[in-house]
Amino acid sequence: MNAGYFRNQATGGGKRQRTRAALLDATVRLVASKGMEALKISDITDAAELANGTFYNHFTDKDEVLIEAAYGIAAEISRQLDADMTGIDDAPSRVVTATRNFISIVLQKPDWAALILGGARHLPHLGEDASQYLRSDLERGVAQGKFDVTVTNYLMSQILALITVAITMQLNKGTDTAMTDQICENILRLLGLTPAKARRVVEAMR
Amino acid sequence: MNAGYFRNQATGGGKRQRTRAALLDATVRLVASKGMEALKISDITDAAELANGTFYNHFTDKDEVLIEAAYGIAAEISRQLDADMTGIDDAPSRVVTATRNFISIVLQKPDWAALILGGARHLPHLGEDASQYLRSDLERGVAQGKFDVTVTNYLMSQILALITVAITMQLNKGTDTAMTDQICENILRLLGLTPAKARRVVEAMR
């Protein structure tokens, strides 16, 4: 029986809770291997070693389990990210730290990466609190006079798109911290730092 | 009967060619309205006003028609882009021109946009010759001492991701040339131009 994030959360809970967690964990694993679209209910129950009908005791349809899985994982990532950010004041440093940590977290759990990347496309509010943190860091940078931008959803989409590229590439070709550093530099360039300054910030934090 | 790009290409051809073109055009239209995943064979034949079985005289399955449609459209976009680039020597100007024209072309034909954006995710070599042009412009910029980057696939993915964001946003919220200019500026920032210089290049070309 494959442990997984939800199953661990559910230790101590009743049987119902554990079964539900097994379904969620199976969903997370399968999205990584087959993608969201190709995923069948029977794949999920097979992987969780449960009967097909059991699925319907817990979720009404595939969307529901996908949404619940994605939001659960996103919330956990948010929690982990948040923990490392206290005490950093300089906005560029905050952006670099958050970017590095985010990439590092999802690459350590590639199953999470697939769900988050897939979810980002289909589930509207998935990145919402992550985006909220990013936005406040950008505004901080503008206030500190370090970023030469106006903070819009459009700008945030661009930054998230760059991060997505970094994750996708490293999922395919293996973890590569130089690539992550490169993305951090490029995000800072986008935010208006000169190439030299961007490099200095990223190097200083290694 | 809805004309469409492939149908126009096929004028003068025999009946077989015209039927095939009708299927391709229907596919293009439907990808825009329903997406690649939800697309059914019978949707295609209905839209093309043909019998269901006719599809199988021309394509073996859905993937085949999608691939053919996407590559056909991509090749046409390449051709149009290429035409506008002759005589521009300055690399930053080339990048801005290509970016602007590309965005403009797909926004004028939103059906194409949907296919290209969808295809970029699923079809490996779709952007290949477009990428080839981009790569040579980047190398030109490095040679001219204007871009402060090393030219890698990774860098190209980042630039293409930014362009994708611009297209997606404008597909949703309507054409917005200021947004396009913004993306051009940001691409130049990414390539190592200072914010001031990036702005100057984009403004100069308006």
Next chain:
DNA sequence: CTCATTTTTGAGAAATCTCTCATTTTTATG
């Protein structure tokens, strides 16, 4: 116009999945 060839047609067989529900199994409680 005729006739062989090419193409289209659409009914239905086959393949896939989803979802239901009567029954069985497990769990928790006294």
Next chain:
DNA sequence: CATAAAAATGAGAGATTTCTCAAAAATGAG
């Protein structure tokens, strides 16, 4: 241990889509 409530089971009904193929229609060369 007995019993009621909760949960899981899996066979199969239902829904949807793909794909086949014999027959019909269209084409075009002579």
